[in-house]
Amino acid sequence: MTPKKLLTFLLFASSLLTVAQKRITAIDIKDVASAYVDRPGDLYILNTDNKVSKFDTLGMPVADMGFEKTPTVFDPRDGARMFIYFADVKQGTFFSTGTSQGFFIYDYFAMEPIFATSCGDNQVWIVDKGDWSIKKLDPKAGKIVAEAAIDRAQFQDEPKITAVREYQNFLFVLDKNIGIIIFNAIGKQIKKIEGKDIPYFNFLGEELYYKKDGKLIFYDLFDGTTREENIDSDCLYTLLTDARKYVVYKDRIDVFEN
Numbered sequence: 001m002t003p004k005k006l007l008t009f010l011l012f013a014s015s016l017l018t019v020a021q022k023r024i025t026a027i028d029i030k031d032v033a034s035a036y037v038d039r040p041g042d043l044y045i046l047n048t049d050n051k052v053s054k055f056d057t058l059g060m061p062v063a064d065m066g067f068e069k070t071p072t073v074f075d076p077r078d079g080a081r082m083f084i085y086f087a088d089v090k091q092g093t094f095f096s097t098g099t100s101q102g103f104f105i106y107d108y109f110a111m112e113p114i115f116a117t118s119c120g121d122n123q124v125w126i127v128d129k130g131d132w133s134i135k136k137l138d139p140k141a142g143k144i145v146a147e148a149a150i151d152r153a154q155f156q157d158e159p160k161i162t163a164v165r166e167y168q169n170f171l172f173v174l175d176k177n178i179g180i181i182i183f184n185a186i187g188k189q190i191k192k193i194e195g196k197d198i199p200y201f202n203f204l205g206e207e208l209y210y211k212k213d214g215k216l217i218f219y220d221l222f223d224g225t226t227r228e229e230n231i232d233s234d235c236l237y238t239l240l241t242d243a244r245k246y247v248v249y250k251d252r253i254d255v256f257e258n
Contacts, residue, residue: 021245025059027253032236035248037202038076041241043253046074054079057244059255063097073117073164083118092116092124092139103139110135115164117171125171127164134171134187148187154178167203168221174198180210193219204240211238 031048038044042062043055050070054062073085085092090113093102103124105113111130118124119136123145126135136146150159150173160176170190171183180201182191193210195217201210209218214233219226231238237248245256 022257024244024255024257027055027059027255028251029248029253030251032248032250033070034074034200035237035239035246036074036076037239037241037244037246038079038082040079041244042076042079043239043244043246043255044074044076045248045253046071055253057241057255059253073115075118075165077118085116087114087116092118094118094122105137109137109144115161117164117166119166120169125164125166127161127173132159134173134183136187146185146187148183148189150181151189154181154192163200165201165203167208168206170221172201172208174201180208200237202239205242209240216240 029045032045033048034046036044041057045053047053050067052065052074056062069086071084072087073083075083077083081094081096083092083094090105091102092105093100095101105116105126110126110128112128113126114129115127116124124137124139126137128135132150132152134148134150135144138145155175155178157177161173162176163174165172169185171187173181173183175181177196178192179195179198180193181189182193184190195210195212198210198212201208203209206221207218208221209216211231214231216229216231216238217226218229232247235247235249237246239246239248240258243258245258247254247256
């Protein structure tokens with residue numbers, strides 16, 4: 001088989017796989033601002049009116065949460081204890097149904113904390129625009145436990161950070177112009193995945209995945225290997241869990257067995 005015929009066959013096989021996936025349900029939706037999944041596999045939709053709607057793995061509505069303004073960061077974590085951050089008031093909150101634990105990022109922690117995201121140990125990573133550094137805050141102890149400068153030499157212009165997440169003891173910082181920067185648990189940069197205008201990224205097992213050029217690109221966090229999966233170019237988000245694939249459009253969500 002020639003290389004051209006092999007490529008055609010692989011693309012055809014990939015499309016058959018997509019068609020063969022069993023769709024469980026479709027959810028009518030509108031005014032989607034962002035979409036997320038938690039570790040058990042439930043789906044969260046942040047609407048443009050600042051309401052978060054949670055759906056279970058069968059596509060059934062579970063709960064709605066309303067906020068007075070748009071969160072800078074919303075992270076459902078494991079679904080039982082979520083995290084939210086508002087940069088304008090420098091306030092973060094760990095919350096669940098009926099309970100919450102808030103904290104402020106004071107100036108002596110970070111001068112301009114444009115992003116904050118929770119760590120697995122209930123600490124918080126901060127991106128400080130004041131000195132372009134990342135800092136790990138222990139809110140309960142009230143102290144910075146790790147700090148490192150972001151290498152500005154890798155940016156042609158001022159950084160344009162759009163998302164920050166922690167996973168598997170790594171910190172992931174998405175910049176609009178250069179891609180995804182990966183730091184280790186003490187804040188040392190260990191990797192950069194280059195890509196302009198990556199709209200979002202997420203995680204599946206030991207892989208980071210992100211949307212680029214109409215595909216999901218999967219990057220193994222431990223051996224560095226990559227793979228690709230074709231997705232519908234019309235969708236806003238394609239989010240994966242061990243059991244589900246959520247394909248989020250402007251007016252609906254298709255829920256598939258993964």
